[in-house]
Amino acid sequence: MKNTFGNSLQITLFGESHGPYIGAVLDGLAPGLTVDENYIRELLARRRPAGVISTSRVEPDEFQIVSGYFNGKTTGSPLTILIPNVAKRSSDYEKAERIARPGHADYTASVKYHGFEDFRGGGHFSGRITAALVAAGAVVLPALKKKGIEISCEIKSVAGVKGSWEEMEDVIKAAAAEGNSVGGVLEAEIKGVPAGVGEPWFDSVESILAHAMYSIPAVKGVQFGIGFEGTTLKGSEYNDSLRNKDGKIVTTTNNNGGINGGITNGMPIVFSLAIKPTPSVYVKQESIDLKSGENRELQIEGRHDPAIIHRARVVVEAMSAIVMYDLLASRFGTDYFYED
Numbered sequence: 001m002k003n004t005f006g007n008s009l010q011i012t013l014f015g016e017s018h019g020p021y022i023g024a025v026l027d028g029l030a031p032g033l034t035v036d037e038n039y040i041r042e043l044l045a046r047r048r049p050a051g052v053i054s055t056s057r058v059e060p061d062e063f064q065i066v067s068g069y070f071n072g073k074t075t076g077s078p079l080t081i082l083i084p085n086v087a088k089r090s091s092d093y094e095k096a097e098r099i100a101r102p103g104h105a106d107y108t109a110s111v112k113y114h115g116f117e118d119f120r121g122g123g124h125f126s127g128r129i130t131a132a133l134v135a136a137g138a139v140v141l142p143a144l145k146k147k148g149i150e151i152s153c154e155i156k157s158v159a160g161v162k163g164s165w166e167e168m169e170d171v172i173k174a175a176a177a178e179g180n181s182v183g184g185v186l187e188a189e190i191k192g193v194p195a196g197v198g199e200p201w202f203d204s205v206e207s208i209l210a211h212a213m214y215s216i217p218a219v220k221g222v223q224f225g226i227g228f229e230g231t232t233l234k235g236s237e238y239n240d241s242l243r244n245k246d247g248k249i250v251t252t253t254n255n256n257g258g259i260n261g262g263i264t265n266g267m268p269i270v271f272s273l274a275i276k277p278t279p280s281v282y283v284k285q286e287s288i289d290l291k292s293g294e295n296r297e298l299q300i301e302g303r304h305d306p307a308i309i310h311r312a313r314v315v316v317e318a319m320s321a322i323v324m325y326d327l328l329a330s331r332f333g334t335d336y337f338y339e340d
């Protein structure tokens with residue numbers, strides 16, 4: 001029963017989709033970091049649903065920082081962010097039968113938590129919890145920016161369609177009109193990380209980033225650099241040549257995605273993520289009743305995203321920020337980020 005991740009900086013996520021609050025605790029932050037509440041609001045707004053390509057459950061995300069924060073700065077003690085859930089509609093989940101949504105965590109959660117889980121709206125497994133992750137990322141992102149680190153995440157394709165955002169958005173709209181859902185590919189880039197960060201084996205930068213990314217609901221694939229595509233190349237084509245450019249060691253290509261031997265090489269860290277189609281679709285599906293164990297047909301109600309990909313972008317950026325803060329603090333010490 002573990003909901004905490006990280007070494008020098010640890011994040012704990014708590015809350016359920018239809019509970020009073022969701023939130024995050026960040027433990028291990030340097031003291032004196034400036035917390036920009038408007039920036040937290042800005043990032044939360046990027047995750048918030050908008051229009052027919054998202055769920056109609058729109059939460060205002062009026063967060064509160066209730067510990068580890070004093071006079072606009074971090075204190076160095078655990079920082080707790082609370083975000084109330086106000087746009088709940090739990091009646092969608094109050095039924096005599098409880099039919100598991102295929103592809104969601106309803107069945108696996110009921111096995112692990114013996115039916116005691118708050119299943120409403122996906123409970124602790126809901127994409128809603130990623131709001132807390134985004135708020136936590138927004139606490140550390142300004143500190144990374146001060147160190148020259150820039151994090152971004154772009155949509156590369158939706159349901160196999162590569163093109164302008166309008167073209168990809170049309171694919172989501174078409175799926176939504178059918179009561180169905182689509183997935184896609186995201187590509188993230190972390191620029192400005194110095195060479196020499198990470199560990200050779202179990203705590204390689206790939207391992208830690210992949211661990212973190214697979215924690216994001218609906219992420220079903222992670223690849224670094226050119227990933228699987230690289231398997232078709234010869235070594236001489238794949239290798240990133242090292243050059244000295246005006247006293248800085250760089251590589252001419254970045255097929256390895258900025259990591260060699262688990263350690264950053266100073267080039268941008270690049271990775272792609274497979275985001276699956278949203279499991280809750282309005283198309284009839286076959287499943288089981290979790291109470292009786294009997295086979296049933298499922299017709300989903302409730303409010304759901306026809307695609308997760310556009311909302312997951314900022315979640316990936318926030319998760320990347322938390323990981324990079326942790327890796328840098330592990331490498332250079334907590335005071336690396338200290339501001340007096």
Ligand SMILES: Cc1cc2nc3c(=O)[nH]c(=O)nc-3n(C[C@H](O)[C@H](O)[C@H](O)COP(=O)(O)O)c2cc1C
Nearest residue numbers: 104105125126127217218219279280304305308311
């Ligand atoms: C931002 C975000 C929003 C999501 N919205 C929904 C949703 O509306 N309906 C749904 O069934 N799943 C949604 N999900 C995905 C589920 O939470 C996820 O598929 C489920 O917990 C099972 O985990 P897994 O897909 O990683 O195996 C969302 C995920 C994210 C990151």
